Amino acid sequence: MDRVFRSEEQPFISEVIAVDEFLASAMHARTRTQPACSSSTAPSAEVDDDEDVDERVQQFAAFAGVSDEVGHELAALCLPESLKCNDGIEADDRDPFVTQIPDVPLVTLQIRKQEVQKRAQNPTYKAVGMRTLKYDRVDYKALNDNRNTVIPKAYTPPDVILTITVMKPYNRPLDHHEVRLGRLLKADARFLVRGQQELSVLRDRIPCASDYALHKDVSENPQSIHPTDFSRDLHPSNFLFFHDTFYVDSRKEKSTDLSEGVREWARRRSKEIGPFRVADMARTRFSDLRLRMGQPYLYLHQGSCEHLIVVSDIRLMDVEDNQDVSAYPLSILQKYKKRTACYGCKMYTAKWVTYGNERLPCDPTFFCEECFRSFNYASGEKIGSFKAVPFFDRTALST
Ligand SMILES: [Zn+2]
Numbered sequence: 001m002d003r004v005f006r007s008e009e010q011p012f013i014s015e016v017i018a019v020d021e022f023l024a025s026a027m028h029a030r031t032r033t034q035p036a037c038s039s040s041t042a043p044s045a046e047v048d049d050d051e052d053v054d055e056r057v058q059q060f061a062a063f064a065g066v067s068d069e070v071g072h073e074l075a076a077l078c079l080p081e082s083l084k085c086n087d088g089i090e091a092d093d094r095d096p097f098v099t100q101i102p103d104v105p106l107v108t109l110q111i112r113k114q115e116v117q118k119r120a121q122n123p124t125y126k127a128v129g130m131r132t133l134k135y136d137r138v139d140y141k142a143l144n145d146n147r148n149t150v151i152p153k154a155y156t157p158p159d160v161i162l163t164i165t166v167m168k169p170y171n172r173p174l175d176h177h178e179v180r181l182g183r184l185l186k187a188d189a190r191f192l193v194r195g196q197q198e199l200s201v202l203r204d205r206i207p208c209a210s211d212y213a214l215h216k217d218v219s220e221n222p223q224s225i226h227p228t229d230f231s232r233d234l235h236p237s238n239f240l241f242f243h244d245t246f247y248v249d250s251r252k253e254k255s256t257d258l259s260e261g262v263r264e265w266a267r268r269r270s271k272e273i274g275p276f277r278v279a280d281m282a283r284t285r286f287s288d289l290r291l292r293m294g295q296p297y298l299y300l301h302q303g304s305c306e307h308l309i310v311v312s313d314i315r316l317m318d319v320e321d322n323q324d325v326s327a328y329p330l331s332i333l334q335k336y337k338k339r340t341a342c343y344g345c346k347m348y349t350a351k352w353v354t355y356g357n358e359r360l361p362c363d364p365t366f367f368c369e370e371c372f373r374s375f376n377y378a379s380g381e382k383i384g385s386f387k388a389v390p391f392f393d394r395t396a397l398s399t
């Protein structure tokens with residue numbers, strides 16, 4: 001795939017990272033800095049005695065390759081008191097998007113000026129630009145709730161945390177104007193996952209309404225639905241694709257390898273694409289992956305529902321991170337607030353959808369439970385001609 005994307009030439013795509021090798025090198029770097037920074041132990045609010053401080057400053061100076069004198073100078077400059085503003089300084093509450101940029105002949109500033117003006121004049125352009133920022137729609141409450149309030153002295157075992165964004169799915173190529181409006185890469189879910197977790201834990205948390213589609217009309221007897229009638233159980237085949245490998249989900253009996261056709265197709269075009277490998281997602285951990293940050297990968301299920309997946313960060317786990325592996329994958333994207341409301345009462349979220357309803361002007365029509373029963377049935381008998389299936393609003397899908 002790297003040849004197709006020209007990954008080496010893209011500024012937003014990293015080099016290939018072997019996650020386990022990253023963990024080993026990051027742990028090595030941490031071990032080297034430990035004596036100077038005490039990064040694996042809890043930061044203490046208590047004031048150390050002078051001798052202790054001297055020793056730590058000397059260790060830091062030796063690590064940083066500077067003299068003890070410079071080390072002491074840096075320690076004094078970096079005291080929390082030095083970082084405070086003087087009294088009387090007023091907070092700068094100017095909007096950074098309308099801040100005046102000095103009129104000097106620097107090309108970077110001229111480009112910045114044009115960008116700021118464009119954002120100020122065009123709210124849609126500004127919104128699309130903001131959406132690509134790293135912290136757009138981050139659920140800070142989820143992040144803070146997951147933080148350790150009681151910091152342990154040390155933590156085990158060492159592990160990495162990956163930030164993975166799952167994009168809104170499409171089952172067709174988007175039109176040119178849709179891509180221009182930024183619909184191709186619209187974040188649908190974002191998770192923090194641990195390196196020691198299997199890929200299948202991520203697959204189980206990806207929300208998608210197509211897993212809850214029902215391919216039969218139940219208007220005659222809405223009570224007849226069984227939980228196993230939905231697509232999720234009828235068509236459980238799916239795979240995740242990272243770098244050069246299809247990680248197939250074979251946990252369910254009915255599962256088939258959806259990547260087989262793609263791999264066969266790629267074999268016939270071996271000069272343009274591939275080679276690809278295949279592995280079991282339930283037996284592969286995130287720490288086993290080789291991947292590029294910033295490169296779009298794929299989660300495919302229900303035959304043609306494609307979700308692009310982007311790994312945007314890999315970092316060493318810290319003492320402040322929740323040490324409980326069961327807390328991951330941790331959802332850190334704000335939930336959607338837009339929902340499909342009931343056509344009848346315009347108040348409750350839709351739970352049913354009818355097709356070809358001859359007593360209604362629009363098709364399809366969405367109903368809440370109460371309106372669906374009261375409008376379409378009399379004494380339990382169906383009124384008129386229509387087809388009905390349950391509807392799962394995406395705000396109801398938990399991540
Ligand atoms: Zn989907």
Ligand SMILES: [Zn+2]
Pocket residue numbers: 342343344345346347348367368369370371372
């Ligand atoms: Zn209603």
